Amino acid sequence: MKQSEELIPHLFRTEYRKLTAVLTKIFGLEHIEIAEDISSDTFLMASETWGIKGLPENPVAWLYTVAKNKAKDYLKRNTLFDQKIIPHIQNNISEIQEFEIDLSDQNITDCQLQMMFAVCHPSISTEAQISLSLRVLCGFGIDEIANAFLTNKEVINKRLFRAKEKLRTEQVKIELPNPSEIENRLEIVLRTLYLLFNEGYYSSGKDVTLRKDVCLEAMRLTNLLLENKATNKPIVNALISLMCFHSSRFEARINPNGETILYQDQNEDLWNEELIIQGEYFLNQAYVGDKLSKYHLEAGIAYWHTLKQDTKEKWENILQLYNKLLQLEYSPIAALNRTYALSKANGKNEAIIEAEKLNLVSNHLYHALLGNLYTGIENSKAIFHFQAALKLTKSKADKLVMAKNIHDLESA
Amino acid sequence: MKEFLFVFRNDYRAMHKSSPEEMQAETKRWMDWIGGIAAQNKLVDRGNRLADDGNTVKPGNVITDGPYMEIKESIGGYTLVRAESLEDATEMAKGCPIFQNGGSVEVRAINPL
Numbered sequence: 001m002k003q004s005e006e007l008i009p010h011l012f013r014t015e016y017r018k019l020t021a022v023l024t025k026i027f028g029l030e031h032i033e034i035a036e037d038i039s040s041d042t043f044l045m046a047s048e049t050w051g052i053k054g055l056p057e058n059p060v061a062w063l064y065t066v067a068k069n070k071a072k073d074y075l076k077r078n079t080l081f082d083q084k085i086i087p088h089i090q091n092n093i094s095e096i097q098e099f100e101i102d103l104s105d106q107n108i109t110d111c112q113l114q115m116m117f118a119v120c121h122p123s124i125s126t127e128a129q130i131s132l133s134l135r136v137l138c139g140f141g142i143d144e145i146a147n148a149f150l151t152n153k154e155v156i157n158k159r160l161f162r163a164k165e166k167l168r169t170e171q172v173k174i175e176l177p178n179p180s181e182i183e184n185r186l187e188i189v190l191r192t193l194y195l196l197f198n199e200g201y202y203s204s205g206k207d208v209t210l211r212k213d214v215c216l217e218a219m220r221l222t223n224l225l226l227e228n229k230a231t232n233k234p235i236v237n238a239l240i241s242l243m244c245f246h247s248s249r250f251e252a253r254i255n256p257n258g259e260t261i262l263y264q265d266q267n268e269d270l271w272n273e274e275l276i277i278q279g280e281y282f283l284n285q286a287y288v289g290d291k292l293s294k295y296h297l298e299a300g301i302a303y304w305h306t307l308k309q310d311t312k313e314k315w316e317n318i319l320q321l322y323n324k325l326l327q328l329e330y331s332p333i334a335a336l337n338r339t340y341a342l343s344k345a346n347g348k349n350e351a352i353i354e355a356e357k358l359n360l361v362s363n364h365l366y367h368a369l370l371g372n373l374y375t376g377i378e379n380s381k382a383i384f385h386f387q388a389a390l391k392l393t394k395s396k397a398d399k400l401v402m403a404k405n406i407h408d409l410e411s412a
Numbered sequence: 413m414k415e416f417l418f419v420f421r422n423d424y425r426a427m428h429k430s431s432p433e434e435m436q437a438e439t440k441r442w443m444d445w446i447g448g449i450a451a452q453n454k455l456v457d458r459g460n461r462l463a464d465d466g467n468t469v470k471p472g473n474v475i476t477d478g479p480y481m482e483i484k485e486s487i488g489g490y491t492l493v494r495a496e497s498l499e500d501a502t503e504m505a506k507g508c509p510i511f512q513n514g515g516s517v518e519v520r521a522i523n524p525l
Contacts, residue, residue: 320440323447327458335451346444354448 004050011059012043016139019067021111022103024136026071029118030168032136038074042067064103071101112137113224113231114174120189123170128163129192130199131156138217147207148199148214176230186231190239193218194295197243201250208254215250219243238286238295244279245302248272259397268308276306297325301337315344332358336365340372348373364392371405379409413494415456415522416501418508421485422515424464441509449493449504456492488515492522 016039023035042063056062119132127149134140134148146156177185200214222240225231252270253261283299300321304314322338335358343351352373360366367389374382383406390402430438449455468476488510495501498521505517 316440319447320443323443323450326447326450327455330450330453330455335453338447338451342444354451357448357452359452 004047004055007055007059008043008047008050011046011063013139015060015063016040016043017112017137018103018108019063020136020139021115022101022108023067023071024115025111025174026101029172029174032164032167034074036136038067038070041070068101068103109224109227111174113228114176116189116221116224117177117185118167118172118174120185120192121167121170121172122185122188123172124163124166126192126195128159128166129188130196131159132163133192133196133221134214134217135160137221138214140213140217144210147205147210148203150203150205179230182230183233186225186233186235189225190222190235190295193222194239194242196221197246201246206257208256211254212250215243215247219247234286234289235291235293235295237282238293238299241279241282241286242295242299242302244275244282245299245306248275248279248306255397259395261397262401263305271306279303279306292324292328294325294328297321297328301325310344312345315341319345332360332363333365336360336363336369340369343373348377352377361388362392364389364398367392368398368402371402375405375409379412383409413454413496415524416493416495416498417518417520417522418459418491418493418501418505419487419518419520420489420491420508420510420515421518422488422510422513423484424486424488426484427513438509441512445507445509446491448507449491454494454504456494459489459491461489462487485516 019039019042020032020035023038024032027034045066046059046063050056050059116133116137119136120129124132131145131149134145135142140148142153142156142160146153149156176182197215197218200211200218203211203214205211219240222236222243225236226240248271249263249266251272252266252268253263255261279299280303283303286296286299301318304318304321307314319338319341322334322341326334326338339351339355339358342354352370355366355370355373358366367385371382371385371389374385376382386402386405386409390399390406393399393402446455446458450458465477470476493501493504495504498519501519501521505519508517510517
């Protein structure tokens with residue numbers, strides 16, 4: 001009994017999405033709910049049956065057999081089959097009896113990859129792409145997705161419903177885009193995976209395990225792209241490299257309360273050496289083309305951050321990478337980080353002049369940066385900015401840090 | 413916000429040959445300057461450098477070799493920025509590293525077609 005209670009949630013996370021991807025491929029994206037229902041029913045049956053009879057010898061095979069039978073039953077009894085699904089079934093299978101549902105590893109991988117492109121279709125919003133990815137590609141529960149987005153179940157349900165409607169009306173197919181389109185479509189998929197990863201990495205949600213799971217799922221999906229020749233592009237290697245470097249600090253950057261520990265205060269013994277090495281490997285793979293994406297630059301920045309020692313070389317490289325990144329795509333956080341790197345590479349005085357120009361007065365990080373830069377140069381201004389940051393930030397951990405900075409300066 | 417064109421001019425023929433270290437330092441100054449504009453979200457297009465060689469076509473199919481014409485200074489590159497006013501754009505141009513080599517920046521408001 002206990003065994004199945006532990007195993008089922010685990011299998012749900014790994015197998016639900018596989019069943020759903022393969023079945024959706026068969027039924028067509030417009031009938032994705034049927035695929036989801038059959039997958040859910042399979043797990044419901046597993047928890048009932050395994051609870052009474054104990055675990056089957058091969059639980060995954062058991063799930064696949066049950067799902068196949070349920071799918072066939074569904075097709076047999078539902079008139080929908082003749083009218084709607086038959087035209088969609090590939091290879092023109094006419095007899096249900098002969099109808100095979102292919103749950104081989106290869107087909108599962110292919111279906112998931114194709115599903116990724118369908119879910120990241122340009123016709124639906126980025127938010128919807130991420131929610132749908134978490135649901136369909138990662139097998140997350142609605143409340144988990146709501147938690148990750150810091151919202152409630154109704155919002156997520158509505159969002160998923162609308163996204164599926166849209167995919168239906170747009171008649172999106174589960175397939176890899178044409179070679180001519182793949183580059184553009186891949187960019188959208190990568191952006192979604194990047195945001196999915198950031199959702200876990202930078203979220204202020206308290207559930208640390210959930211946040212880590214979101215990151216790992218984003219990495220797993222990115223790996224799916226790497227495993228396929230058509231999608232194993234340098235830019236994908238750059239993204240996974242960035243994810244490896246970031247996640248190497250996962251244990252070190254969050255305290256048990258889910259609060260962020262600043263880079264300079266992290267215990268480097270907790271950095272994951274293996275992930276750093278993997279990140280370096282993928283970064284090398286990423287530099288085979290001549291196209292430099294923001295993932296390349298961000299991976300480069302993350303690489304230099306894995307070197308704990310504060311050298312001139314390190315900060316000069318980080319500064320130049322930020323200079324390039326900002327030319328590709330502006331963001332306030334990149335602008336602030338660039339200015340911090342500037343202070344390390346060119347000195348505080350130059351950085352103060354540049355920081356004042358950013359004029360991000362409603363951003364607490366802007367004031368935290370100026371407070372930091374003015375410390376030891378003009379302490380009264382440093383205190384002024386730390387106080388502004390203290391007022392603006394919502395994070396408890398940030399408030400503590402700002403209050404400590406002010407206290408230190410006042411008693412100095 | 414309006415858009416402005418920075419036109420970089422210098423007497424490129426008269427410039428002495430730089431050592432690799434000097435060139436590296438020069439590149440850094442440019443990168444830091446452009447990066448600073450981008451960090452203010454005021455970079456529209458970093459533009460390009462122009463190569464040394466070129467032709468000038470004049471009426472009557474008269475072609476003179478080189479872009480130099482009568483003046484010694486030639487255009488070495490251009491960048492597009494965003495600013496509130498010509499004054500702001502001019503202020504931004506003041507940080508350009510080209511002045512260290514005696515060059516100039518022409519700041520022109522873009523008049524959209």
